[in-house]
Amino acid sequence: MNRAEYWNPLVPELTVSDVEASLSFYVAVGFTVRFRRTQPEFVYIELGEAQLMLEQEHASAWNVAPLDRPFGRGINFQIEVPSVSDVAERLKQAGYGLYREPKESWYSVSESQQKGQIELLAQDPDGYLMRFAQILESREATPNLVFETNASIYSNRSG
Numbered sequence: 001m002n003r004a005e006y007w008n009p010l011v012p013e014l015t016v017s018d019v020e021a022s023l024s025f026y027v028a029v030g031f032t033v034r035f036r037r038t039q040p041e042f043v044y045i046e047l048g049e050a051q052l053m054l055e056q057e058h059a060s061a062w063n064v065a066p067l068d069r070p071f072g073r074g075i076n077f078q079i080e081v082p083s084v085s086d087v088a089e090r091l092k093q094a095g096y097g098l099y100r101e102p103k104e105s106w107y108s109v110s111e112s113q114q115k116g117q118i119e120l121l122a123q124d125p126d127g128y129l130m131r132f133a134q135i136l137e138s139r140e141a142t143p144n145l146v147f148e149t150n151a152s153i154y155s156n157r158s159g
Contacts, residue, residue, distance in 0.1 A: 013053035021125040028094035050079045070127020084118045084134040
């Protein structure tokens with residue numbers, strides 16, 4: 001399939017208080033604009049095959065309750081990236097803080113196998129929690145271990 005024709009079958013639409021402020025954050029990470037429209041302000045963005053929709057908060061939006069800051073409480077969105085350290089660097093250069101510095105994490109996916117990833121967490125201007133993940137190899141599971149992290153590895157960019 002031609003990449004330009006790819007449409008992700010699940011695309012979250014985030015209500016935001018300021019489309020331009022949100023777009024600045026996502027562009028700093030590496031997202032590009034696929035299309036945008038006005039009335040209300042709306043932008044469809046993508047990074048690899050990850051896609052998001054950002055819509056300006058407005059009176060006729062599909063919000064089921066009043067929005068209180070931070071928006072998106074109770075959810076985080078994982079987005080796979082080739083290099084978490086590059087994302088961290090771009091966010092910091094653009095003046096955005098990190099919610100959590102890069103960290104190696106391992107998750108059990110079966111009784112015998114774990115999948116690893118380097119993760120960093122950052123909140124967009126409205127407080128949506130974004131987890132950027134660089135996928136690592138698999139490894140044999142440690143008995144009775146559901147979750148393991150090694151905070152010291154990958155916490156600083158090398159080289």
